[in-house]
Amino acid sequence: MLDALLSRLIRTGALVVTYDDGRTASFGDGSAAPVRIRLTRKAARKILADQALGLGEAYMDGDLIIEDGDAWAFLELIGRNYGNRPKLSGPLKALTRPIKRRLDQLNDRAAARRNVAHHYDLSNELYRRFLDADLQYTCAYFPRPGMTLEEAQAAKKAHVAAKLCLNPGDRVLDIGCGWGGTVLELARTYGARATGVTLSIEQLTVAKERAEAEGLADRARFSLTDYRDVEGPFERIVSVGMFEAVGVPHFRAYFDQVARLLTDDGVAVIHSIGRGKGPGATNAFTRKYIFPGGDIPALSEVLPAVEQAGLRVADLEVLQGWHYAETLRHWRERFMAERAWAAEHFDERFCRLWEFYLASAEMGFRYSGHMVFQLQLTKRQGVTPITRDYIAERERAALAAPPLQRTG
Helix, strand or coil, rough: CCHHHHHCCCCCCCEEEEEECEEEEEEEECCCCEEEEEECCHHHHHHHHHHHHHHHHHHHHCCEEEEECCHHHHHHHHHHHHHHHCCCCHHHHHHHHHHHHHHHCCCCHHHHHHHHHHHHHCCCCHHHHHHHCCCCCCCCCCCCCCCCCHHHHHHHHHHHHHHHCCCCCEEEECCCCCCCCHHHHHHHHHHHHEEEECCCHHHHHHHHHHHCCCCEEEEEEECCCCHHHHHCCCCEEEEEHHHHHHCHHHHHHHHHHHHHHHEEEEEEEEEEEECCCCCCCCCCHHHHHCCCCCCCEHHHHHHHHHHHHHCCCEEEEEEHHHHHHHHHHHHHHHHHHHHHHHHHHHCCCHHHHHHHHHHHHHHHHHCCCCCEEEEEEECCCCCCCCCCCHHHHHHHHHHCCCCCCCCC
C-alpha cells in the first residue's frame, strides 16, 4: 500500500526506500541524486494512517532513517512532488473536517495560555541560538538578494513601522510581542510609547530585562495579558505573527477588540501567515507537536470579520512565500549548527522533531501555496496617505536615520 502511495506521489527526482525485511523499492524518474531512507513496518503503518502525522512521528522516533541525504533533502523531494499527492479524504471526512478544525481552534484564555507555553516557554537559550540577535520569530523581509537574517528582520520591522505611520509619542499596542524586539524598536527609534502583551512567561522576562538594560522601561512596557483583556485606547496597534494563534471561531472577537482599542484616527497593522489556496486545516503533526490551537487562515475567512468589526482595509500586501521560506532556511541552518547543544540540553528525539518542523515548514512556503499577508486597518478614510509610495520612502529613511529621528 505504501509503495502504491509513493508511486503516485514521487514522479520527479528519486527516492529509494528500504523496508525492515530488506526489500528495496525505488520511486521517481531518477532525474536527481536519490534520497535513500530506511523504514520500519511500524513507520509504514503510521504514514498510511495519517501522512503528515505519521511521517513526522516516524522521523522523530527513529523509525524513518535517512541514509543518503538529510531531512531537508527528503522533505524537499516530497515538496517538489506535492501536486501529485493523492486526495484520500472521502465524503464523511469532507463533512467533519470543518467541524474538527473549529473545535481544534477553541482558544479560550486558558487554552491560549497553555498553547503558548507549549512552544514559547521551552527555553530562551534555545531561541537565542537560532534566531537573529533581536529574537524575531516571524517572517523576515528580503527586498533584495543576499541579505543576512539580521538585515532582513530589520527590514521587516521598518516595513511594518512605515505602514503604522507613526508619530513621536503615539501610544502603540503590540499584540503578541514575543521577546519585545518590535516594542523596543518603536520606542527606541520612533519615540513611541509602546506596550507589548504576551502569554509567555519566558518571553515576558526577557522583554522586561531588555527594556531595563536599554533604559527604555518608561516607553517600552510589557505584561502577561490576553489580547481580550487589554484596555486602551491606542493610536497604533501592531501584531506580527500572533494572529495564527487566534483561531477562526475568535476572528470576530479579535477584530472587535482591535476596533474598540483603536482611536478614531488610529492605524492597525496585522501581519500573519496565510493560505493562498483558500481555507484548510493545519496538518496533524504541526497541531500536535508544534503549535497546538494554531491555524493558518485564508483571507476569505479574515476579511469578513474585519468588515463586521467596522474596520476598513486601507492597505493589503501579500509577501510571497519565498520570504518565509528563506527565513526558515536561515533558522534551520542555525539550529543545525547548534544541534549538539540542543541534544545535550534536550534529547535526540527533540532535535529530530525540530529538524522536521523547520524543514517541513520551509517546504510549506516553497511548494504548498502559503504566504504572508499584512493588513493595514483604519476606522475611516483619509488617515493614511492616498498612494503607497510613502511606505518605501519611510522604510529607506528609517533604515538610514539614527534613533529617535525616524518620524512619520
